[in-house]
Amino acid sequence: MLRYSVSNMEIEIDVNNKIYILGQDSSEGKTYLYQLLRSLQQRPEYKNDLLLITYNSNIGTDVIVKLIQEFSGKLIMMDRVDLYWCSELRDCLEEHISCPILLDLKSNDYIMRLSATPVIFEWSGNKMEVKKYANDV
């Protein structure tokens, strides 16, 4: 279980070392979670724990793949994955499951080509939780 506290928010991430797809509705708070983790990453003690990637038209998928391959921290979160999607990224993610990987990926076509599990994403008040389903062992 990963527990973080940032900007008056408590974040709990209780998942396995697998690829997870976050909820598929808009405005659930996925990008907000991403931004909270990004501000957490500014602290020296978390600098190497988190790999946070969001779509940027100036950065190619080859750079993203290299970042993932070289990462040895505790959590990967990718926001706006649909815009980065390609077979190289899929292969890279599936080969690098040494920590939980949270993806904001909406396209069913892409999800079907990936061995990924949906995850429960909840937030209420100042607590945000990312939880696996009971049958997810």
Next chain:
Amino acid sequence: MLNIYTSLTDVMKDDRFIKDVDAFFGSNVLHDDAFTRMVLIRIEKCTEYKDNVFIDRSGIGMYSSFLSTGTKILLSISYYPEYIFNGIEMGYNAAQLLSYVSNGSIYIDNRDFVLEEESSTKRVVCVDGVECSIEEANDILGG
């Protein structure tokens, strides 16, 4: 009329295609119209907005650049009907509101959403160049 395109290969060749809607939208001014109000209430649970600031569900004032991508896509289609917007990042709850766009264009792939139909009006949309009712569009799109 709303134009829906389902072939990424075709829209990628079109100069009017906007791939990164988030970057395109920036901190766009939010229009004072019924569509904007409906989208902000339904998706963002927002009850107040002015210019490029909205009050989010927690009661905090935020710039429009902090709206969800689904909301930005819906508003961009409505505000800039001359472009074709990439709808691949839309959540289900945003995609079902596409039927309320009176004029604009979007690329979206097949997924499990159902376009909402207003009970008072029978809207017509255009899917890959073919005019159809919302019901027919849902059949084509697989919803």
